[in-house]
Amino acid sequence: MMPLGCLSELARRQRRWPGHAIDAMRVGLQCLTRTTDSLRFSYSYATSCADVPEVLPSETPLSDMLVDSFGRFHNYLRISLTERCNLRCQYCMPAEGVELTPNTELLSHDEIIRVAGLFVTSGVDKIRLTGGEPTVRKDIEDICLHLSGLKGLKTLAMTTNGLVLSKKLPKLKECGVNALNISLDTLVPAKFEFMTRRKGHSKVIESIDAAIELGYKSVKINCVVMRGMNDDEICDFVEMTRYKPVNVRFIEFMPFDGNVWNVKKLVPYAEMMDKVRQRFKGLERLQDHPSETAKNFKIDGHAGTISFITSMTEHFCAGCNRLRLLADGNLKVCLFGPSEVSLREPIRAGVDDAGLREIISTAVKRKKDKHAGMFDIAKTANRPMIHIGG
Missing domain, CATH: 3.20.20.70 (Aldolase class I)
Structure with a gap:
């Protein structure tokens, strides 16, 4: 049985996007993952940044590929x-x-x-x-x-x-x-x-x-x-x-x-x-x-x-709606986050569009609620701006 909190999440998404097909299994997995991850993030991702309020998409998304686990729609x-x-x-x-x-x-x-x-x-x-x-x-x-x-x-x-x-x-x-x-x-x-x-x-x-x-x-x-x-x-x-x-x-x-x-x-x-x-x-x-x-x-x-x-x-x-595709084909979901996922490699390996969408969706769902703050960012390995893109 899906936990009560996950059921609430499912109902919330259905209210937010009426008529949009919601994958209940995916919602449940995201909810459970977010619950277990929250403890880890509280220690490894401490920051002075304010809490992030929920941000609703301005329009109904065409799919949930671009919606992260905090409800931000990346258009x-x-x-x-x-x-x-x-x-x-x-x-x-x-x-x-x-x-x-x-x-x-x-x-x-x-x-x-x-x-x-x-x-x-x-x-x-x-x-x-x-x-x-x-x-x-x-x-x-x-x-x-x-x-x-x-x-x-x-x-x-x-x-x-x-x-x-x-x-x-x-x-x-x-x-x-x-x-x-x-x-x-x-x-x-x-x-x-x-x-x-x-x-x-x-x-x-x-x-x-x-x-x-x-x-x-x-x-x-x-x-x-x-x-x-x-x-x-x-x-x-x-x-x-x-x-x-x-x-x-x-x-x-x-x-x-x-x-x-x-x-x-x-x-x-x-x-x-x-x-x-x-x-x-x-x-x-x-x-x-x-x-x-x-x-x-x-x-x-x-x-x-x-x-x-x-x-x-x-x-x-809180209002971030941006994603970055680097020149080498890596997808970067946060300018200040070191995490990247390659789209070039699966493309050249013959992955079809459905497979690419799944890779993109997974990366977007892993996006954190906020960056780590300027002092932690300064100590975190990241690419030069020339590699990331202005």
């Missing part, structure tokens, strides 16, 4: 197309670079489209292409064209350093890319060269302007804030939004292998907000979607907006 997939990059940003990789995965062990064009199709038919409606630097992949336009043609996909976004984007953007827009995040950590050309170990500041600015001119309504500028490096430019970036219809996103410095993270380099959200409030009046908080990673604000009289991504000091794990 957002980030796909890393390459580990290669034409910059060497200090927070992304060590100075000596990283060892790249051989091309034969990276997902091919057809493998990317196949896996993406499985996710979209299961409920993913947003895909973001990352890297490395996605624009250095030679078949980027063709990949975008095929992905944008997937029925059910609403948003095809790209995160890029903007170095060559201005030349490629008209074609990428034709191929279906409808949202952009452009990384820019400084407005000072000399500092840009120091932080990225390469030249090209003017090209990034050119790409931002090109995106605006092409009519992109969602142009986000990602700025990783580091103490002693660019924290003196926060208000300069805010000033950029006075005339440019962009969303500047200030990102707390996060620890990854090889980026020499130190809490002293972290500029917390509260401190950044204080700087903005002292300089700008009429700051108003916008309504955030439950799955939003950023705290969003507008300033009276400004064409653009500003946001803060507070991964370290105020996590947003």
